Amino acid sequence: MKIDLHTHAKLSKASDFTPAYYEEMIQEAKDNGLNALALTEHFNTRNFYEVYEQLDRMFPYNGEYYDADGLKIFPGMEVDIQETGHILLIGQKEHILKARRQLDNYTEKGAFIAFDDLMDLAEELPLLKIGAHPFRESTPLYHLERSQLTRLDAFDLNAKDMYQYGCENNLEKVKQFAADLGKPVTAGSDTHQCLQYGSVYNELATPCESAADLKAAILQEAYELRVSDSLPLKVKASVMLKKLMKKIVRLEAASSVHSV
Template identity: 25%
Template sequence: MFDVDIHAHTRFFHWSPGEPTAYDPLGANLLAAASRRSDIDAVALTNHDYYEPFAAGAAKPQFIPGIEVTTTQGHALVVGPDPPTRTTPGTLSPETVVARAHEADCAVVIPHPFRHGTIHESGAAFDAVELNGKHPRRADRVHELAVDLGLPVVAGSDAHYPFEAGRAYTRVDADELTPASVVAAIRDGRVEPRVRTGPSERLLRQAYEYIHWAKGNSGRRRG
């Protein structure tokens, strides 16, 4: 069994949408350090509309390749051995993203359902639904959606700042930890979502809400 944060970012709130920035290597190193403190075995790097490999710098956590694609109906997480390296936001349909991901032996997850679009209504052949670490109170709705779609539930922190890493993660039933084994476990339903809900996590979510409020007041684009 392995604990995998299926959804995390190396860029602080994506100030430059769709393009790598100087924060990438720094963010990756800090994300790895925070994940180790949370005892996470692997983290999927799922930046918006691009994938760039980074070394975790230690045996744990392992970085899993991934990308968060902005489709015509919202976001889709592609995780696995060979995700796209670049996508143009708002140009690919959910069906196209899923088809290309499956051709590359990747899994496709609906992230943060009920936010940022209607991708959960697209009818595309997704592999799982995410319980997002920013919205644990939507757990019942997420599980109901998963039942309706006949899909397993995974979990990810959706960390944009490294200290958010590991607040939600997926327990993966696998004999070895590789991108391919994570994909296989998701597709087979050998996964279990976990969300940390202690006092520190509640304070973290409150801080996150304040940061987004401040960003909205500053006129910057949300990540």
């Protein structure tokens, strides 16, 4: 099973979820050989709950994952913490939504939940907890206490960071950081649009049929990290396309205001 553990469903936090846009993303994921992904949309994205309401209408959900015509979509979210940093939580939809409801009062910058409180919340539920892009300059994690970092299950090897900071440099940094903490490294494209799929992913010898299976496979390190030779091109093209698409959205919004 080839799975990307850090993906988004929308172009940006400010944009609306649209089924047509996500269906295009799903097709690109399949075209890049993925069998599964974790949907880790930002917890404070615009209309977070609507994302899962729409997915319920788009694809059958079997209690563990959505089946998008053969592609498994495991529910999740990406959460900002008070100390600065992002945490990926992945699990059954009911647990993700339960955790998200407990974060309703923590969605604004300056009011994010403290790391330890988030871990307490996540540990009450059987969620996979991954420290996202630990060396990203804007949202690092390495500054946290060792006792805090060891509460995470794994750390994210992030395609955007590999492109920005150098593939080999970022790979070795994240691997050493995780090894010092006795934790595995997982791969995530961090894509907000389709071109970044396939840049990095995790290849498991055995397919996972549940969130518990997925967490166990990660903890047992029963998988291999895969990094595409085309990662720099994929991410560069993705970044350029995202900027262009956001510009078009802004122009359309401005045009609509002027026409009223």
